[in-house]
Amino acid sequence: MKKIRPVLKTYVEIHGNVIALVFRTLLLFCSRKNGKNQMDNSRKMNAPFTPMKPSIRKRVLVTGGAGFLGSHLCERLLDAGHDLLCVDNFYTGTKDNLLHVLANPHLELMRHDVTFPLYVEVDEIFNLACPASPIHYQFDPVQTTKTSVHGAINMLGLAKRVKANILQASTSEVYGDPEVHPQREDYWGRVNPNGIRACYDEGKRCAETLFFDYRRQHGLNIKVARIFNTYGPRMHPNDGRVVSNFIVQALHDEPITLYGDGSQTRAFCYVDDLIEGLLRLMATPDDFTGPVNLGNPGEFTIKELAEKVIELTGSRSVLSYHPLPSDDPTQRRPDITLARNALGWEPKVHLEEGLRRTIAYFDALLSGKIEG
Ligand code: NAD
Ligand code: UDP
Numbered sequence: 069m070k071k072i073r074p075v076l077k078t079y080v081e082i083h084g085n086v087i088a089l090v091f092r093t094l095l096l097f098c099s100r101k102n103g104k105n106q107m108d109n110s111r112k113m114n115a116p117f118t119p120m121k122p123s124i125r126k127r128v129l130v131t132g133g134a135g136f137l138g139s140h141l142c143e144r145l146l147d148a149g150h151d152l153l154c155v156d157n158f159y160t161g162t163k164d165n166l167l168h169v170l171a172n173p174h175l176e177l178m179r180h181d182v183t184f185p186l187y188v189e190v191d192e193i194f195n196l197a198c199p200a201s202p203i204h205y206q207f208d209p210v211q212t213t214k215t216s217v218h219g220a221i222n223m224l225g226l227a228k229r230v231k232a233n234i235l236q237a238s239t240s241e242v243y244g245d246p247e248v249h250p251q252r253e254d255y256w257g258r259v260n261p262n263g264i265r266a267c268y269d270e271g272k273r274c275a276e277t278l279f280f281d282y283r284r285q286h287g288l289n290i291k292v293a294r295i296f297n298t299y300g301p302r303m304h305p306n307d308g309r310v311v312s313n314f315i316v317q318a319l320h321d322e323p324i325t326l327y328g329d330g331s332q333t334r335a336f337c338y339v340d341d342l343i344e345g346l347l348r349l350m351a352t353p354d355d356f357t358g359p360v361n362l363g364n365p366g367e368f369t370i371k372e373l374a375e376k377v378i379e380l381t382g383s384r385s386v387l388s389y390h391p392l393p394s395d396d397p398t399q400r401r402p403d404i405t406l407a408r409n410a411l412g413w414e415p416k417v418h419l420e421e422g423l424r425r426t427i428a429y430f431d432a433l434l435s436g437k438i439e440g
Contacts, residue, residue, distance in 0.1 A: 074291025129153045129190040129232075131182050131223060132197035132368045134161030136303050137237070137295075140343050141194060145173050157181040163440050165302050182219035183211075186226055192350060193234040195223045199274075200239075202265065202393065203308035209267035216271030217278070224282045227289075235350050236279050236361060237292040240400055241269040242294060250401040251366075253294065253359050254367060262393040275358065283357060291349050291356070296402045300339030300422065301429035309337065313429045314374055315423075318383035328392030330371030335401045337364035338422035341415035348411040356410055363402035364415040381425050 077234065112305040128145050132138040133154030138161060145152050146169055155178045169175055172364075180186060182197045198215050205212040215318075220236065227234040243251045244259030259269045282288045317324050345362040367438035371387070378385055407413045417425075432438045 069307055076313065092220045102302065121415050125149055125151060126191040127151045127153070127189065129155065129188065129193045129226075129267060131193070131195050131219070132161060132237075134158060134163060134165050134177070135196065136161075136165070136200075136300075136307070137298065137304055137342065138194075138196045139165035139176075139298070139341065140339050141196070141346060142166060142175070143169060144347060146344050150174065152176065153178060153190060155180040155182070156197065160201070160204050160304065160307070162304075167439060181366070182222055183214045187211065188226070189230055190226075191230075192231050193223055193227055193232050194237070194350070195220065195234060196237040198237070198268075201308040202268075205268040206264055209264075211395065212267040213271040213274075216268070216275045220275035220278045224278060224288065227354065228282065228286050232281055233289045233291070234279075234376060235293060235346065236275055236277050237346075238292050238294045239268075239272050240294055240296040240361070240363065240402065241397075242273050242276065243397075243400070244269060245397040246399065249399055250365065250403040251361065252403040253361055258383050260395050263394070265395045280357070289354050290359070291352065292358040293346055293349050294359050294361045294363075294402075295342060296337055296361065298337045298339055298342045298363070298401065300426050302339075303426075305430065305433065309428065310334070310370060310373065311377075312430070313425055314377040315381070316434070318377050318381040318385045319427070319430055319434055321384045323388035324374045324378065324385050325390055326371060326374055326387050327390050327396065328370075329368070329389070331369050331398075332392070333367050333369050333399045333401065334373075334418055335364050335367045337362070337415055338417035338425070341417055345407060345411060345413045348413050352410065358406075359412060360406050361402040361404050362407055362413075363404065364417075364419070365402055365404055366419055367399075367401040368419065376420065376426075377425060380420070383434055400415070 099337045120174045130138055130152065131140055132143045134156035142152055151174050153176045157179060166177060197219055199212060223234060240251065243255060243257040246255065247258055248255045259273065260266060262272055268342050275293055279290045279292055303309065303312040305312060305316050314324055340361055341364065349358065349360060374387055404414060
């Protein structure tokens with residue numbers, strides 16, 4: 069053992085020196101390389117600097133983008149030059165609504181259900197995913213509530229992670245069957261919590277609660293739009309909502325299905341006006357959250373609407389009366405003072421003009437001149 073020790077010592081010393089030498093050479097090589105990089109960088113920093121133009125292009129997510137309102141919103145955002153991610157589970161929406169923009173390289177269309185989390189990088193979120201027609205949202209009411217509530221949680225979670233501004237497509241249905249007329253944003257509403265419309269109404273009310281709690285708790289930049297009845301091209305012909313039903317029936321000279329005696333009222337907003345309102349709302353300063361009513365204050369009975377559609381289509385249709393669905397609101401009209409003051413917005417398209425445009429669309433669609 070005594071003999072081996074000095075040999076071992078020499079062996080370790082020699083090898084230790086070799087290792088140290090290799091290590092030092094490596095360090096020297098790396099530091100020279102770094103030095104060269106630093107020189108390169110300093111040369112770059114001293115070079116004349118051309119500032120990039122501040123870009124206005126944003127990465128925008130629209131949920132429910134293949135639906136009626138969503139597709140119009142997507143179109144406007146693409147026209148403005150933004151990078152758009154449209155997600156939809158195609159429950160009531162269809163790719164046909166986006167056919168004319170599908171080739172745009174700034175559009176990405178993703179099949180996704182908002183009741184599941186979504187991990188993407190975006191600057192703004194418009195949360196529109198939810199069936200809006202009573203026959204569709206009542207077909208699978210549990211899924212409707214999930215879409216509003218889980219959808220809101222998932223999209224708010226996403227907004228929180230990526231620090232995105234987020235807008236919620238809420239609804240005049242949060243006022244239920246109102247005893248205050250016209251409806252202002254500070255009215256809390258009269259909703260039957262366990263009726264057939266509750267899956268939609270309460271789902272949307274809960275989504276609003278979540279939006280304001282994420283604001284209070286996490287400081288999110290939220291915007292809440294309470295949308296009143298909106299109509300226009302790209303409503304689905306079997307959508308079940310009153311404007312599309314009446315126009316399709318009139319164009320086929322079929323009886324116009326009036327629910328109840330037709331004395332219940334609605335205020336109808338043309339889609340272009342509504343989309344302008346949503347865009348203006350998203351562009352408001354961080355301290356403006358809404359909720360803000362977006363709708364056309366012109367109020368009509370459903371019977372008046374039926375007669376107007378018959379007149380404008382020149383149809384031979386007759387009125388046919390059917391039972392009024394339960395909890396159908398009797399009177400509805402937005403007070404849009406807040407939208408006027410805060411967004412400088414009010415609808416421009418009168419009902420008659422909007423109906424003409426919508427009738428022209430359905431006429432072309434039903435005669436196979438356009439796809440839909
Ligand atoms: P729509 O049914 O045409 O569009 C809804 C879209 O959401 C469809 O493309 C549908 O496939 C999609 N969708 C539904 N569930 C989804 C889910 N779980 N995951 C992903 N996508 C889903 O209805 P719309 O009229 O375009 O309404 C859009 C939004 O505006 C809705 O949130 C609705 O509540 C709200 N709104 C609309 C009106 C109106 O009059 N049009 C009024 C008040 C509120
Ligand atoms: N309505 C009707 N006939 C129809 C479809 C709807 O009379 O074929 C009535 C409906 O009862 C309601 C109004 O029109 O009073 C608006 O109905 P819609 O489903 O368009 O929207 P919402 O009731 O959600 O406002």
